[in-house]
Amino acid sequence: MRKKRVVIVGGTGYLGQHLLQSFADDPVANSTFSLAFTHHSVPPSHALLNAVPHALPFHVDLRSGDGLSAISDAFGQPDVVINCAALSVPRVCELDPEAAMLVNVPTSLVKWLSSFGEATLLIHLSTDQVYEGTKSFYKEEDEAVPVNVYGKSKVEAERFVSKYCQNFAILRSSIIYGPQTISPVPKSLPIQWMDGALAKGETMNFFNDEFRCPVFVKDLVSIIQFLTNQWISEGKQVQLLLNAGGPDRVSRVQMAEAVALVRGYSTSLIKPVPSSSVDRGVKSPSDISMDIGKLIQATGISPTPYTEGVKLTLLAEGSS
Template sequence: MKSINKKKVLITGANGLLGQKLVGFLRLDDSVEVIATGKGPSRLPKKWVGSYSWVDLDITDRDQVLQVFSIKNPGTVIHTAAMTQVDDCEKDMEGCRILNVEAVRYLIEACENNNTHLIHLSTDFIFDGADGPYTEEAKANPVNYYGVTKMEAENLLVQSKIPWAIVRTVLVYGIAEDMSRSNIILWVKKSLEEGKNIKVVNDQWRTPTLAEDLAEGCVLIMKKGATGIFNISGADFLTPYDMAIQTAEYFGLDKSLITESDSTLFTQPARRPPRTGFIIDKAKKELGYSPKSFLAGIGILAKQLKLADS
């Protein structure tokens, strides 16, 4: 029998939420060899061992990046690693720049050496939120340092000589193995179950994105070898208050504990753009992308929580 040449896909940030979903999908694809990378040991589910290879990789170390690429020679890189906590970026600008801009520079250099297709994750926070939801052609104008670094990383790609795709996304939610970070659904559910009153903002608009949908969008881009900018998010245009109400309704919890609030009442180091969200017509048409509704996303998380508890 003739052996199949597998497509080598290297994933950065494989311990993170999106990274875990990508490894979970791609490890089941017989045509793909998955090279999962992250700083330190793998935190991926133990039952997956043997279906991917793990490389301890610090993407802020240029020499290490170039060395790993020369050894592994991936055909595609899906770059999910970044400093994404918006307030942390404001407090540690140097660390944010190293991870969100300089590391991208090293990845581009490594991809140039190997003619690798680089799929790079970006964000709605490159926009000021004055007139969302946005198309791929909208003009970037970030209002916080996180957004500034992600915009600069995009510019590095656009100016590069490699085949690249930029995946812009919004408010990604989901659950994964050994993850400490919560999300709006889990926070609302836990708070209401404990009988706590919560204040949720009603003056910020987003198109929240299920992590599984985002992973599927990245895989579609990889499979098609697509290049350019793609908005990959949910389709529902909601405020956090809307999301909280839908969560309470789904789980049959007391909605009267939820109070609508104005974002000006919250003091945070980083400014948030008020009205972002994405128009995803291009991804639907060119990739066949089809995201779940927010309500369906809550249902998927509810099933995963049950499995985790069983």
Template sequence: MIKVVITGSNGLLGQSLLNLLLKQKEKYQVFGFSRGENRSGRKDFSYVSIDLTNQKNLKKKLQDIHPDFIINTAAMTLVDVCENQKEACDLLNVSVVKWLSEIADELGVHLIHLSTDFVFDGIKGNYKETDTPNPVSYYGVSKLKSEEVLVNSKINFAILRTILVYGKVFDMSRSNIVLWVKQMLEAGKEITVVNDQYRMPTYVKDLARACKITMDKRATGIYHVSSNKLFSVYEIAQQIAEVFQLDKSLIKPISSSSLNQIGKRPPKTGFDLSKTHKELDFYPRPFKESLQKFKESIT
């Protein structure tokens, strides 16, 4: 049996990973670490209610389990909150990763860590894994620091950077671009969406699959995981409206500068996926196709 600990198991990716790995109960013994009650709606795995920022407790729990893999999906990801609460952001996004890497070193665990396109400044777009990061927000800074912890460690690790993750799981604490656009348009509300930020949205089930492949292949290093085509966020919203057959005219374009966001966003990210294709043999579906799959899964 392969023992896998998923940190942040109540989150969108965390729950999606549970659902995927628990299809092979004969192969994986799964432990979910998250704050508060188990929100996955599943009872067929070991749930550990834990504050990951309690180093001593985290270490003890992991020593008791002695996992083969840790998949770290826990993070503070709200850009403006990170900008305003730098210490809390560093604690969860950097210190926890440092502790996980120390425990992984002690126990010989393979650590898979989730990161973001926000480690880049968004000037050139189409980023390779080897491109030099230059974050423009504190969230991006904290995620880059977490990557550096692993790169400078002696453990077996993989970093999966991803972009604008969407999907739906059992009990969600927060929304995402697809659910938000769908909900607003279904309610007949007009929305404003930026037309000068470019992203490759990632279906959470694709991202979960990429995590599992990384684990099964015991892959190490940095990988980029997203859909394969760059769109403005405004275009993304329009495609959501098309797939769900909602009124596109309710979507109004605006520029980023009119938003006065506390944390700066990179204008144009997007990934070169050739390393992921080659080494992980992973080909995510195009955005429109994934959206269609997502629609089928929730209707």
């Protein structure tokens, strides 16, 4: 029996690398799946290629679709495609709305997938920023009223995927945190940044009025692997929309306090300030905490509590 083919779109990004590593390190997954991944702005490093030697890399431009046909030709028709690629920095999206829509709405990817009929599952990463941010613990059926271009582009992507894909699972992820990747990503990681800032012993400002449900990266990987395995084993139609956050609603202040607690830093270094005190060049929703009951019910996975995830993150950094 042939191995099932999994393509990770955006494989050199933060979540993409964690997915690649997890699939490559799991003996069962190794014997079940053939892996390919795409890259665009960041070519795969030697470290990443060495860590996932059996994964085939492909250069793909999602805006035009250039490179997608090369995957079908060299790798074959995929059984599962996991789309992690996005312009995900809200300020960048605000400055270039056209680029945000071109990259974040996976028009060319879905068109390519539609040529395979119903044989492929698309797992698409969305965001908690689709919500307006005026209440706590949003549910999937709540209206999506994004306040910035990034959120708008991701809502449009959800609509596009839902309309044109036969089989899909859309995961509305919150802030993703966890250990650094095999090949370090250029963007700063939240826990590592807070740790570095507090380690200097200087007072730092943190927002006390923006609430999120940060999700530990390995939980997100487990959720994606569960959906992949379920699709491979059952082959039943999948049309899912799930909030994919952690179990805790926390402000930036509370996020930093957990880092201080784990590290033994003084919490007096953490100065609570309102988000209005800084002009970030983009409107940011206040409270986009999410109800994850549907996620737990659908997958049987209970995401890691935030403080526990911080411990695991800092332990993995090898300096705890």
